[in-house]
Amino acid sequence: MPEHYKPLTSSLRSRLLILTFLFVMGISALIYPTSIASFRQDFLETRLENAQIAALALEAAPNNMVSPELEQRLLTQSGVIAMIMRREDKSLLLGFDMMPEEAEATYDLRNPSLGMLIMDAFGTLESGGGRIIRVLGDPMVPGTRMLEITLGEADLYAALKNYSNNVLLLSLITSLFTGILVYLALHWLLVRPMRRLKDRIVTFRRQPEAVPGHTRENRRPDEIGLVERELVRMQEELRQNLKQKSNLAALGEAVAKINHDLRNILATAQLASDSLQRVDHPGVQKISRRLVNSVSRAVALCESTIRHGKADDPIPEKEWTRLDELISDVAVSLGLDEDSKFEFVCNVTAEETVYADPEQLHRVLLNLCRNAHDVQGETGTICVSAKKDKDGTVHIKVADKGPGIPEAIRPRLFKAFQSSRAGGTGLGLATARDIVLSHGGQIALADTGPEGTTFMVCLPGKEK
Structure with a gap:
């Protein structure tokens, strides 16, 4: 039975949805300042272009003079209060009579930096649209040194505020929509499998021996x-x-x-x-x-x-023990010393000793030799040999000429209750393994096949 989570605090999917929304909103917050700065720059550059068109109309008039009605129409259509275009040889002015003596802010768009544009955009939003500003820009007409316009900030403030609200609303909608899509994708790819894993782990912890119902394997x-x-x-x-x-x-x-x-x-x-x-x-x-x-x-x-x-x-009670005597005792215990049909070969000299618990090592060799005898029947051969390394490690081999060990049994050969013989308990090799490991040694299947099987027991020498 799945455990219950507290909403919005412990649920992985709730945290994932919230984090996705916050991440997308954070990215939108980084884009927002540059967006409003770019919008404000485009707005003012459009007014500069309109003012230049009005200046060209003024330049085409006789004596560079127009009627007050036409002047007002040109300024209204340009969206400015006054305009000055300075040529190489003259200056063209529109709205000179209406131009305030001093503007509350002056902005130069001829070579602006991004940081300055962002600060000016936030300044426009903060001002509330009640200021008169002067804007300097690059003229498009050849032979013109400078273009200057004077305008009220109300229209710019209204347009910038509307754009800012739209950007924020769009960012919010985009964040929600993107968050939901990312959440659904991650929920399908990660959260659902993780919940299945969580349910399986919790169920197993509560009832480890219960066999679960049939479930389709995840591929x-x-x-x-x-x-x-x-x-x-x-x-x-x-x-x-x-x-x-x-x-x-x-x-x-x-x-x-x-x-x-x-x-x-x-x-x-x-x-x-x-x-x-x-x-x-x-x-x-x-x-x-x-x-x-x-x-x-x-x-x-x-x-x-x-x-x-x-x-x-x-704990093994180790002592130096003659290996040939142990092997002879094993042969006597199995009755192989007087069995004329079965050959027992001990290729170990009297000088070969091993540092081990004699009773426990006897059990190891007895189990290995008994298994070798049982798989061969009344006739067969068992050969026990040993070799000592320079570091004192003794390698004992127990070989037979039986039919070999089936491949399906080999991976779990030394586990308890795993036997390849009918009627076998499967405890002999498991016991031998435990004893050898307690001596700090190793036991392994060295070779097996139709020609026979060989086990290897490695026991270290006495520690100095």
Whole structure:
């Protein structure tokens, strides 16, 4: 069930809409000053052009004189109070009688800067349109040195204010429209997938073991699609791991109960095996030693299992151990030392030692050799070899001539309950891996195929 958000404060889509609107308004605010400055400049340049046309009409009149009625019409049509056009040899004036003695502001448009135009535009809006201004501009008529007009600012103020309001309104509408379009696009591309991810994560947190209903796989090729697919895979893996953990917990409880009773039974068997050692018969003596060693290891395994269930994994009690003796004990434990049909080869010299817990390393080799024996049946070959590096690392190889490990099993070979044999528990290699890692070493599948399988165990030497 999705969580609820507070409107306009926590919702990602609300924040996205607000931020998009603010960003577009911010961009519009940067454009606004230049827009009104450009509009004001165009307005005044148009009045300058109209004044020049009126001056040309004055120049064409006899003696450069027109009637007062025509003069007023020319000034009205030009939108100015007075005009002065200075030629090389004379000056043409219109509205001289109406020209105020002093203008309240003078603006030179012959070489203006952008900053000055923006400041003048805001000054026009601030003045309210009640000023008389003088404007100087570049003339279009050849032979003219300067053009000057005097006009009231009311028309300029009204036009500039109307344009300014239109720009602000257009910016507001553009911001809303653009914000909505960007929001819809981002909502479709980002917010909706993020909400699906959020709902999936929240649902998984509340019920991690619940299997979700059938949902269509997201095939988007971008990062969002990749994240969503990886999240689904990760949740499925976690769900399987949780299920496996639950099974392990139930199995651990059952093993603890069985282990308690088994230890009592083994204690009785140990007493019986001790009695057999006192029998003065070579055959009995040989069998009793094997029996005592096996029972002792079984008792030690039961005790370590109980400790393992109550606390952390037992810390390896490392010591220098002859590797050939461990391998021989493994062969004896599997009954391969006297099996004429099965070949067990130990290519390890008596000088080869390893720094490890002998009981735990015995379990590792026993699991590897037992698996090699089981996959080959009554006849086959197991070869155990070892080599030590200059840094003291021992590389132990356990090879067989079995049918090889199926490719589908290899990625999860060292995981618990993953077995390629019918009836296998899938715990042998997982146990071996945990033991080797606790020694600071590595275990890996070195090679497998129709000709056989080889496992490699690497154990470091003693730290100095």
